[in-house]
Amino acid sequence: MENILINLRKDIQKFAETISQIIQMDVEIMDKNFIRVGGTGRLKNKVGQSMTEESHIYKKVLETGKEYVILNPKEDIHCSRCPSIQNCKEKLEVSTPIFFNNEVAGVIGLICFNNQQKLNFIDKQEKYLNFLKQISGFISSQAYLFLENSYAESKKEFLKVILNKIEEGILIYDNNHLLTHMNEVSIKLFNTKILQENLFIQPLNDNFLGKNAYSIIYNDKKLDVFGEIFTFSPFEKVLIFKEKKAIHNSILHVTNSTTGTLVKDFIFYSDSMKKLFERINKISKNPSTVLITGESGTGKEIIARTIHMNSNRVNQPFIAINCGAIPEALLESEFFGYVKGSFTGADPRGKIGKFELANGGTLFLDEIGDMPLYMQIKLLRVLQERKIIRIGSNQLIDVDVRIIAATNQNLEHLVEMGEFRKDLYYRLNVVPIEVPPLRKRTGDIFIFAEHFAEKYATLFKKNFANISSEVLSIFEKYNWPGNVRELENTIEYMINLMGDNGILSYNHLPQKLLTTNSAKIPQERTLKSMEIEMISNLLIKYGDSTESKKQIAKILGIGIATLYRKIEQYNLKH
Structure with missing residues (x-):
């Protein structure tokens, strides 16, 4: 049992003084560890001291739980073994137990040092003893109250620890909407630790993942959140929430990369791609729609990613959606999302659509030519009004999204056939960009091949040295109907077969490239001559400094070490 009386010293001292004033005797109160926790008169200066050597009767009270009244201390049988019996100056002693949790927690002692006090007590003995029992009960009640408060405080502190480990915001408020607690997430969001201020919670007509939408205002800051409100006690409620923006970002983290990881694959050497890149740089900063x-x-x-990464929206989401890969029945929900209970088979928690996920950033609509006509109408309306409505809701949601669409089809022909809306075509075709096929930019084949070779050699933990001139000649002559994607797949296949010498040779080519009529090997141009021409021209253009070489290696899509090796091999030092 906890030694609880020591924690009630101030209250116990008040009880001791009250007893002394009423009964007109000196009072001391001892806890179960023989520490005097309260005292009056000549005993007051001994509060806090040990009573081990002077608590003969008190020991019996602790052992038996009985009350003792010693009318003649030197003559009473209970005092016969007291070590202080010869020097005892007490005329009367009363010892009353204090109970806590059915155990003796301490003793109230009344001590009389003169006969007048003794006679006064004996005259009112029954009344005074009942009074002592009442005071003993009061002290027990205080002990229980203290323990309850201690437990409540411990629970409160433990609750704080738990709440501060939760990643969601938590606000606890009373029936008057005064804030009583906020966890660390909420403190950061609202930039304050101040409590007992008015909390304004406005329900919104929206929900997501089973959570309702609310607008919260506290400390002059407004947050739009998704969350739930629970009854915490008869006097308090708790709102557990997550900021809308944070939910969107977490979904983006799972579904799409907003970084420029793919942009590093935008490598080129040909004049046609140089012109294309210059055009991209000019149009990236503007919000115009690109086709x-x-x-x-x-x-x-x-x-599309390169445009996004060079735009003012670079720190906002880039969301890609393939219009031809999604079943027609699901297209609308993918684009605009839905609220819970919208249709059979829907996620009961609801869903955020791609337009909302891309809000503030870029939405890339791949294979736009495969979009059904009914969705073309809805997309056109969104492009015109810059607002969406989730399926099952009637709330308009503002969206700020830059649209980049792409297709491998002839949209003008689809318009003539009635398969693509003319008004949508003109809305999308504000800034047209045509990407030439690989067969029309053969100058890029070598740097792509080197880039993919190094990429897959690293992935497969192999050492890549170079590509034979025989293979490169076949690459240049081949028609590449699958373009860069086919070239990448071809290189990956060849790296799988590559030997320890690190050279991609004729024997590693896939059968398709060996059997095609376009794979006749021209002998007039060698790999060495093409490499020398390409690297030499870039050194002349960018210079011979370390930074220039890093830039050249990046343009060629090869490592800086590979570039240095080739400069040394071909004696291209300036």
Whole structure:
């Protein structure tokens, strides 16, 4: 049992003084560890001291739980073994137990040092003893109250620890909407630790993942959140919430990368791609809609990501959606999302659509030519009004999204056939960008091949040295109907077969490239001559400094060590 009386010293001293004033005797109160926790008169200066050597009767009270009244201390049988019996000056002694949790927690002692006090007590003995029992009960009640408060405080502190480990915001408020507690997440969001201020919670007509939408105002700061309100006690409620923006960001982290990881694959050497890149730089900063056309595998999404990464929206989401890969029945929910209970088979928690996820950033609509007509109408309305409505809701949601669309189809022909809306075509075709096929930019084949070779050699933990001139000649002659994607797949296949010498040779080519009529090997141009021409021209253009070489290596899509090796090999030092 906890030694609780020591924690009630101030209250116990008040009880001791009250007893002394009423009974007109000196009072001392001892806890179960023989520490005097209260005292009056000549005993007051001994509070806090040990009573081990002077508590003969008190020991019996602790052992038996009985009350003792010693009318003649030197003659009473209970005092016969007291070590202080010869020097005892007491005329009367009363010892009353204090109970806590059915155990003796301490003793109230009344001590009389003169006969007048003794006679006064004996005259009112029954009344005074009942009074002592009442005071003993009061002290027990205080002990219980203290323990309850201690437990409540411990629970409160433990609750704080738990709440501060939760990643969601937590606000506890009373029936008057005064804030009584906020966890660390909420403290950061509202930038304050101040409590007992008015908390304003406005329900919104929206929900997501089973959570209702609220607008919260506290400390002059407004947050839009999704959360739930629970009854915490008869006097308090708790709101557990997550900021809308944080939910969107967490979904983005799972579903899409907003970084420029793919942009590093935008490499080129040909004049046609140089002109394309210059055009991208000019149009990236503006919010105009872009339509990218080109054959499958030419890198239209990489172009779109490059535009995004060079735009003012670079720190906002880049969301890609393939219009041809989503079942027609699910297209609308993918674009605009839905609230819970919207239709059979829907996620009961609701869903955020791609337009909301891309809010503030870029939405890339790949294979736009495959979008059904009914969705074209809805997309056109969103592009015109910049607002969406989730399925099952009637609330308009503002969206600020830059649209980049892409297709490998001839949209003008689809318009003539009645398969694509003319008004949507003109809305999308504000800034047209056509990506040339790989066969029309053969100058890029070598740097792509080197780039992919180093990429997959690193992935497969192999050492890549170079590509034979025989293979490169076949690459240049081949038509590449699958464009850059086909070239990458070809290199990956060849790296799998590459030997320890690190050279991609004729024997590693896939059968398709060996059997095609376009794979006749021209002998007039060698790998060495092409490499020398390419690297030499870049050194002349950018210079011979370390930074220039890093830039050249990046343009060629090869490592800086590989570039140094080739400069040394071909004696291209300036």
